[in-house]
Amino acid sequence: MIKFSCPECGHGMKVPDEAAGKRGKCKKCGETVQVPKSQKAEIITQPPPMDFDEAPLPSRRRKRPTHREASPVSVEIHQEKPVTNSLGIAALVLGIIALLLCWIPFINLITALPLGGIGLILSLIGLVMAITRKGTGIGYPIAAGTLNFIAVLVPIIMTAFFTAAAGTAVSAIDEAGKEIERRESERNKPLTTNADGEATEETEVTDTTEEPNTEPASPWDNASAIYDGELVKVEITGAKIGKVDLKTFSGESTSEDDFLIFTINITNKQEAKKMDFRGWKAETFDDRAATLEDEHSNQYHGARFSSASRVQGQAAYESIYPQKSVGDVLPFEVPVDAAKELRLKLPAAAYGEEGQIHLIYDAGEVER
The missing domain is CATH 2.60.40.1240 (Immunoglobulin-like)
Incomplete structure (x- = not known):
């Protein structure tokens, strides 16, 4: 076997010994090449010298593709704006602050309640905007709404509880005061004996008829020794x-x-x-x-x-x-x-x- 390389493209080829000196086409580049006669030559970079008796092979030049300059093409690149969650984040911050303040009685009415209300409004707006963006960034308004709702609900419940407790305490104090007055009145009610020798107790009598105002009778009027x-x-x-x-x-x-x-x-x-x-x-x-x-x-x-x-x-x-x-x-x-x-x-x-x-x-x- 004779091994050699194409002088044009360098593609390696093998042919039988009987093909020595013959011409053929390279399978890779299609150029006509001559098989060398020497069996020892494996890679031939230059074609062997030709005999003057033989006519020179017509040289063929490989057609190289001509490079044309491409005309400039304007390409418009559309870059999507990053999705912001500013309302949700702001509502979340307000919710955290309001949640910390909502457990302090009376102070929560002037701090946690308004902050939680504002945060709840912002979280609702952020939730609507997230839904219009197909749910992008919906986690912030949901978390913020939960915190702000708790921060608003706790002061309302605490105020209702303390109001009811205060009302109960006031009622109890009022009842206790009335009981003390009743006992004091019973303890201090005058006990006397009238002219007939009968024991009397001064009691308050309510008369529905209209009479001129007169001073109440003195407990000493019926008193004796x-x-x-x-x-x-x-x-x-x-x-x-x-x-x-x-x-x-x-x-x-x-x-x-x-x-x-x-x-x-x-x-x-x-x-x-x-x-x-x-x-x-x-x-x-x-x-x-x-x-x-x-x-x-x-x-x-x-x-x-x-x-x-x-x-x-x-x-x-x-x-x-x-x-x-x-x-x-x-x-x-x-x-x-x-x-x-x-x-x-x-x-x-x-x-x-x-x-x-x-x-x-x-x-x-x-x-x-």
Whole structure:
């Protein structure tokens, strides 16, 4: 076999030995080539010298394509604008801020509520725009809308809760105040005995007829030196101005100053129930202490002595059995000379009832 290469294109070829010296066409470039005679030549870069007897082969030039300059073509490039999520991002930022502030009572009304409302509007607009863009960037407005909705809802719920709680508290306070007033009214209602010797309680009467305004009757109008009630009978048995007899650890003594001294008798009128009587002595911050005034509204303080001294005959804590009586001694400041009526109020709380016993004693009957 003879191996050689095409002098035009360099394509390698193999032919039988019998083809030595013959001409043929290259399978690659189509040029006519002559097979070399030497068997040792494998690659021939130049054609072998031709004999002068042989006519030279007509040279053929390879037609090379002519390059024409292309005419300029204008190409319009359409570049899509990047999709922005500015509304969704802004709404998301507002939602985060509003969500942090919505848990603070009262402050959330002026911070979280308006911020959440604005963020909710922006998120709705961003959601509509994302839908028109076939869902591009829809995650931002959805997340922002959720946060802003929670930030708006929490202040509304908290405000409703606190409003309801405040209303309940106000109602409870109002009811408690009315109950206190009712109990105070019951505790202070006047208890007197009328001219027929019957116990009376001053009550408020509502009349629908139109009458001229008149001042209410005074509880002292029916008062006397005796109160004869359903449960108890209280009577002023005497009054004098003088020294108060005291009992101390060292023995008996008397007060340095003169006082108005009332002697009181209280009787348990019940048939089968005993009564606990705590007395009407003057004590600090005690709603059971007796009070004294005159018709001129002069107030007279009850006499107070040291804890080591006790007024002789004064009740401290007594049990009054049915149909039995105990006494009490009540010293007060000496009244003014112009006083005609000495008005003594004795709280019924001293024996476990409600109201105020009103007793009047004639100042002219006081022993001096």
